[in-house]
Amino acid sequence: xxxxxxxxxxxxxxxxxxxxxxxxxxxxxxxxxxxxxxxxxxxxxxxxxxxxxxxxxxxxxxxxxxxxxxxxxxxxxxxxxxxxxxxxxxxxxxxxxxxxxxxxxxxxxxxxxxxxxxxxxxxxxxxxxxxxxxxxxxxxxxxxxxxxxxxxxxxxxxxxxxxxxxxxxxxxxxxxxxxxxxxxxxxxxxxxxxxxxxxxxxxxxxxxxxxxxxxxxxxxxxxxxxxxxxxxxxxxxxxxxxxxxxxxxxxxxxxxxxxxxxxxxxxxxxxxxxxxxxxxxxxxxxxxxxxxxxxxxxxxxxxxxxxxxxx
Numbered sequence: 555x556x557x558x559x560x561x562x563x564x565x566x567x568x569x570x571x572x573x574x575x576x577x578x579x580x581x582x583x584x585x586x587x588x589x590x591x592x593x594x595x596x597x598x599x600x601x602x603x604x605x606x607x608x609x610x611x612x613x614x615x616x617x618x619x620x621x622x623x624x625x626x627x628x629x630x631x632x633x634x635x636x637x638x639x640x641x642x643x644x645x646x647x648x649x650x651x652x653x654x655x656x657x658x659x660x661x662x663x664x665x666x667x668x669x670x671x672x673x674x675x676x677x678x679x680x681x682x683x684x685x686x687x688x689x690x691x692x693x694x695x696x697x698x699x700x701x702x703x704x705x706x707x708x709x710x711x712x713x714x715x716x717x718x719x720x721x722x723x724x725x726x727x728x729x730x731x732x733x734x735x736x737x738x739x740x741x742x743x744x745x746x747x748x749x750x751x752x753x754x755x756x757x758x759x760x761x762x763x764x765x766x767x768x769x770x771x772x773x774x775x776x777x778x779x780x781x782x783x784x785x786x787x788x789x790x791x792x793x794x795x796x797x798x799x800x801x802x803x804x805x806x807x808x809x810x811x812x813x814x815x816x817x818x819x820x821x822x823x824x825x826x827x828x829x830x831x832x833x834x835x836x837x838x839x840x841x842x843x844x845x846x847x848x849x850x851x852x853x854x855x856x857x858x859x860x861x862x863x864x865x
Contacts (some may be wrong), residue, residue, distance in 0.1 A: 555579070557608055558760070559640070559651075561586045562615030563595065567749065570715055571613070574753035582854035586616075601642070606649030607704040611760045613623050614642060621759065635686035640693055647699060654705045657693060660771065660833055662687035662709060668703045671833045673709075673769050680738070681766065699767070707761050708752075710772040711833045715749030715855070716860030721826055724818065725780075726861045729787040737805060738781055740828035745773040749851025751846045758842050763839045773833040774850035781826050786851060790858045 558575070561569045563585030563680070575581040585595035596605075606612075627646035628801035639656060646654045661676040661684040681686045691707050701706055728735060755772055758841065759765055778786075781797055788795030792829055805824065819827075 555582045555612040557582050557584060558611050559584055559601075559606075559615045560615060560639075561659075562617065563587070564787070565615060565717070566718060566751065567713065570614050570642070570749045571753050573758065574750070579756075581610075598642075599856050600644055603639060603645075603649060606645055606651050609620060609649070610650045611653035611655065612642065612651055613657075613756065614639060615657045617657070617687075622817070628686075631682040632689065635683070636689045636739055639690040642676035643694060643697065647697065647703075652679060652703055654694075654699075654703070655756060655759060656690065656705075656707050658687045658691055658707050658709050658769075659684065660709045660831075662691055666829060667831045667833075668833075671831070673771055673837055695769075702757075704765070705767045705768075705860045706765075706852065708771040708772050709769065709833075710746045710747050710752055711831065713747055713749055713752060714857045716857060718749070721823065722783075722854075722857065723861055724775070724785060724823075726787055726858060729784060729793070729795050730791055730794065730862075732793070734761045734798045735781070735784045736798045736800040737824070737828050738797040739799040739802050740780070742828050743777040743781050744780070744829065744831040745777045746832040746854065747773045748848050748850075748857065750848050750853060750856070754847050755838060755842070757842065759841055763843065770838040770841075771833050772838060773835045775835065775839075775846060775847070776850040777832045778850055778854075783854065786854055787858050790855055791862075809811075809853060810814070813839055840844075 556674060558581050558585050560568055562572065563572060564587065568585065572583050575583055586601065587595050588597065590597040590600065614636065618631050643654060647675055660671060661681065662679055663671060663675050665684065677688050680686050694705060694707060710849045751774060784795045785798060799805065809819050809821045809824040811817060
């Protein structure tokens with residue numbers, strides 16, 4: 555059984571990757587964390603040369619996520635997302651470990667997308683989160699791995715899956731309670747990626763030695779509008795989803811009030827629900843030579859179906 559080291563294994567992606575690989579029984583996932591927790595989770599101090607040399611792949615998921623409350627200092631992002639990546643990658647270069655997977659983000663490239671985001675899009679991150687992710691990417695790309703090593707930088711868009719919280723869960727509760735979705739006047743398209751498709755890609759990167767090192771966007775094949783997403787939720791709940799086309803000017807005014815008082819919608823949440831953010835996955839699908847196992851709607855249906863079990 556091949557050994558995989560995973561930082562951030564207690565997070566949403568890490569926990570789902572652990573479940574995904576346990577099904578095949580091909581891999582032994584060992585978490586790397588600041589605090590050790592028995593055999594399944596080791597501390598960073600356990601990363602001795604011998605430990606590295608027993609490992610097939612190192613999957614670096616750990617990092618500081620985007621802080622919606624804006625209470626995190628910029629240096630904290632660079633410490634967690636950039637400096638830690640440098641530290642573990644240096645150890646990877648000195649080891650016999652073959653594969654290094656770094657979980658970056660589309661936010662390392664752009665916070666807003668006018669057309670379609672591809673790997674050729676010039677990165678201009680606006681937030682400390684995005685800048686720290688891009689800095690880590692640049693460091694990885696500046697290094698020269700020895701022959702036989704493969705290095706992958708993944709830029710997933712919005713990841714969802716069973717148990718995932720956030721804007722999808724908020725929308726779910728609106729539809730479940732019969733509350734109309736009031737932003738139907740906003741026409742948008744945005745990309746998502748199901749956790750199952752993301753785990754599938756990571757597994758392919760580890761197993762397929764023909765996939766070249768590089769930067770890859772990760773998304774489902776289809777982009778959906780938020781209104782389509784709301785309709786899909788209604789289908790899963792087996793109740794009609796109500797979509798109102800409230801005037802945009804009124805909606806924006808209410809969202810600004812939400813910036814000052816605890817309302818369900820504020821300016822940032824409105825932007826996330828109504829913005830265009832289409833991400834191309836053509837590069838990764840082409841090099842894998844395989845289709846993703848779930849369509850966008852199939853993955854979303856699975857995620858939406860899980861919400862009712864967690865209430």
